Amino acid sequence: MNNEDFSHDLFHFYSAKVHTRTSRNWVTEEGLAYSWGNAYYTKENTGEIARQAELIKVLKEYLAKHPETDLHSLFKNHFWTDSSGIFNHLSTDYKVGRLLSSLICDAIEEQTGMSGINQLISCGSLPDRFTSFLETTNKLIGLNAENFNARVDQMLCNYSK
Numbered sequence: 001m002n003n004e005d006f007s008h009d010l011f012h013f014y015s016a017k018v019h020t021r022t023s024r025n026w027v028t029e030e031g032l033a034y035s036w037g038n039a040y041y042t043k044e045n046t047g048e049i050a051r052q053a054e055l056i057k058v059l060k061e062y063l064a065k066h067p068e069t070d071l072h073s074l075f076k077n078h079f080w081t082d083s084s085g086i087f088n089h090l091s092t093d094y095k096v097g098r099l100l101s102s103l104i105c106d107a108i109e110e111q112t113g114m115s116g117i118n119q120l121i122s123c124g125s126l127p128d129r130f131t132s133f134l135e136t137t138n139k140l141i142g143l144n145a146e147n148f149n150a151r152v153d154q155m156l157c158n159y160s161k
Protein backbone atom coordinates (compact mmCIF):
# COMPACT_ATOMS: atom_id res chain seq x y z
CA MET A 1 0.00 0.00 0.00
CA ASN A 2 3.07 2.31 -0.32
CA ASN A 3 2.94 2.81 3.41
CA GLU A 4 6.20 2.30 5.25
CA ASP A 5 5.12 2.88 8.83
CA PHE A 6 6.31 -0.33 10.49
CA SER A 7 5.90 0.88 14.07
CA HIS A 8 3.43 -1.90 14.95
CA ASP A 9 5.80 -4.71 13.98
CA LEU A 10 8.84 -2.85 15.33
CA PHE A 11 7.25 -3.04 18.76
CA HIS A 12 6.81 -6.83 18.43
CA PHE A 13 10.38 -7.09 17.15
CA TYR A 14 11.91 -5.28 20.12
CA SER A 15 9.63 -7.02 22.60
CA ALA A 16 11.02 -10.33 21.34
CA LYS A 17 14.52 -9.07 22.18
CA VAL A 18 13.49 -8.52 25.82
CA HIS A 19 10.92 -11.25 26.51
CA THR A 20 10.97 -15.01 25.92
CA ARG A 21 8.50 -16.48 23.45
CA THR A 22 6.65 -18.53 26.07
CA SER A 23 6.23 -15.62 28.49
CA ARG A 24 4.88 -13.11 25.94
CA ASN A 25 1.17 -12.41 26.41
CA TRP A 26 -0.39 -11.56 23.03
CA VAL A 27 -3.34 -9.66 24.50
CA THR A 28 -0.78 -7.21 25.90
CA GLU A 29 1.43 -7.34 22.80
CA GLU A 30 -1.34 -6.41 20.37
CA GLY A 31 -2.68 -3.73 22.70
CA LEU A 32 0.73 -2.09 23.04
CA ALA A 33 1.37 -2.38 19.31
CA TYR A 34 -1.94 -0.52 18.73
CA SER A 35 -0.99 2.13 21.30
CA TRP A 36 2.72 2.68 20.69
CA GLY A 37 2.57 1.84 16.99
CA ASN A 38 -0.62 1.71 14.97
CA ALA A 39 -3.45 -0.64 13.99
CA TYR A 40 -1.22 -2.34 11.38
CA TYR A 41 -3.67 -2.43 8.46
CA THR A 42 -4.37 0.41 6.06
CA LYS A 43 -7.72 2.13 5.71
CA GLU A 44 -9.54 1.14 2.54
CA ASN A 45 -10.29 4.71 1.46
CA THR A 46 -6.93 6.45 2.00
CA GLY A 47 -4.25 3.76 2.31
CA GLU A 48 -3.19 5.34 5.62
CA ILE A 49 -2.92 3.23 8.77
CA ALA A 50 -5.39 4.14 11.51
CA ARG A 51 -3.98 5.16 14.86
CA GLN A 52 -5.45 4.63 18.30
CA ALA A 53 -7.02 8.10 18.64
CA GLU A 54 -9.01 7.78 15.42
CA LEU A 55 -10.34 4.33 16.34
CA ILE A 56 -11.24 5.44 19.88
CA LYS A 57 -13.30 8.28 18.39
CA VAL A 58 -15.19 5.80 16.15
CA LEU A 59 -15.72 3.43 19.10
CA LYS A 60 -17.08 6.22 21.30
CA GLU A 61 -19.55 7.23 18.57
CA TYR A 62 -20.65 3.58 18.30
CA LEU A 63 -21.10 3.28 22.08
CA ALA A 64 -23.14 6.48 22.18
CA LYS A 65 -25.55 4.85 19.70
CA HIS A 66 -25.39 1.42 21.39
CA PRO A 67 -25.28 2.12 25.14
CA GLU A 68 -26.13 -1.51 26.03
CA THR A 69 -22.79 -2.73 24.63
CA ASP A 70 -20.87 -5.08 26.94
CA LEU A 71 -17.26 -3.87 26.76
CA HIS A 72 -15.90 -7.07 28.31
CA SER A 73 -17.55 -9.14 25.56
CA LEU A 74 -16.20 -6.78 22.88
CA PHE A 75 -12.74 -7.19 24.36
CA LYS A 76 -12.79 -11.01 24.46
CA ASN A 77 -14.91 -11.87 21.44
CA HIS A 78 -13.50 -9.42 18.88
CA PHE A 79 -9.79 -9.71 19.58
CA TRP A 80 -8.35 -12.29 17.15
CA THR A 81 -11.00 -11.55 14.54
CA ASP A 82 -13.59 -8.78 14.72
CA SER A 83 -17.15 -9.33 13.56
CA SER A 84 -18.51 -6.32 15.46
CA GLY A 85 -18.60 -4.24 12.27
CA ILE A 86 -17.64 -1.11 14.24
CA PHE A 87 -14.69 -0.23 11.98
CA ASN A 88 -15.96 -1.75 8.73
CA HIS A 89 -16.18 1.66 7.00
CA LEU A 90 -12.40 2.04 7.57
CA SER A 91 -11.21 -1.56 7.28
CA THR A 92 -12.54 -4.97 8.26
CA ASP A 93 -9.07 -5.78 9.66
CA TYR A 94 -9.21 -3.54 12.74
CA LYS A 95 -10.00 -5.31 16.00
CA VAL A 96 -11.93 -3.57 18.75
CA GLY A 97 -10.60 -6.06 21.35
CA ARG A 98 -7.04 -4.95 20.60
CA LEU A 99 -8.10 -1.31 20.80
CA LEU A 100 -9.55 -1.90 24.29
CA SER A 101 -6.33 -3.68 25.29
CA SER A 102 -4.37 -0.63 24.07
CA LEU A 103 -6.43 1.58 26.36
CA ILE A 104 -5.78 -0.71 29.33
CA CYS A 105 -2.05 -0.85 28.51
CA ASP A 106 -1.98 2.98 28.52
CA ALA A 107 -3.50 2.99 32.02
CA ILE A 108 -0.92 0.43 33.18
CA GLU A 109 1.90 2.54 31.73
CA GLU A 110 0.55 5.72 33.30
CA GLN A 111 0.09 4.20 36.76
CA THR A 112 2.91 1.65 37.01
CA GLY A 113 5.47 2.65 34.37
CA MET A 114 7.67 0.20 32.48
CA SER A 115 7.82 -2.14 35.47
CA GLY A 116 4.07 -2.81 35.13
CA ILE A 117 4.25 -2.91 31.32
CA ASN A 118 6.97 -5.57 31.43
CA GLN A 119 4.97 -7.64 33.92
CA LEU A 120 1.93 -7.42 31.65
CA ILE A 121 3.91 -8.38 28.53
CA SER A 122 5.51 -11.36 30.27
CA CYS A 123 2.47 -12.74 32.12
CA GLY A 124 2.25 -15.72 29.77
CA SER A 125 -0.84 -17.44 28.43
CA LEU A 126 -1.96 -19.85 31.14
CA PRO A 127 -4.67 -20.92 31.74
CA ASP A 128 -5.48 -18.68 28.76
CA ARG A 129 -4.28 -15.32 27.46
CA PHE A 130 -7.25 -13.27 28.71
CA THR A 131 -7.20 -14.79 32.20
CA SER A 132 -3.48 -14.21 32.71
CA PHE A 133 -3.84 -10.68 31.29
CA LEU A 134 -6.69 -9.75 33.67
CA GLU A 135 -5.02 -11.45 36.66
CA THR A 136 -2.03 -9.19 36.06
CA THR A 137 -4.06 -6.00 35.50
CA ASN A 138 -5.92 -6.83 38.73
CA LYS A 139 -2.61 -7.08 40.60
CA LEU A 140 -1.27 -3.87 39.03
CA ILE A 141 -4.27 -1.49 38.94
CA GLY A 142 -7.24 -3.48 40.31
CA LEU A 143 -8.85 -4.05 36.88
CA ASN A 144 -10.57 -7.44 36.61
CA ALA A 145 -13.44 -9.17 34.76
CA GLU A 146 -15.99 -8.04 37.37
CA ASN A 147 -15.24 -4.30 37.19
CA PHE A 148 -14.08 -4.36 33.55
CA ASN A 149 -17.05 -2.52 32.02
CA ALA A 150 -17.10 0.34 34.54
CA ARG A 151 -13.33 0.80 34.60
CA VAL A 152 -12.84 0.67 30.83
CA ASP A 153 -15.84 2.95 30.27
CA GLN A 154 -14.10 5.45 32.57
CA MET A 155 -10.88 5.11 30.55
CA LEU A 156 -12.84 5.85 27.37
CA CYS A 157 -14.45 8.91 28.97
CA ASN A 158 -11.08 10.22 30.14
CA TYR A 159 -9.31 9.52 26.83
CA SER A 160 -7.65 12.68 25.54
CA LYS A 161 -4.87 11.82 23.09
Ligand SMILES: [Zn+2]
Pocket (backbone or CB within 6 Å): 008, 012, 029, 030, 033, 040
Ligand atom coordinates in the same frame (compact mmCIF):
# COMPACT_ATOMS: atom_id res chain seq x y z
ZN1 LIG B 1 0.61 -7.21 16.17
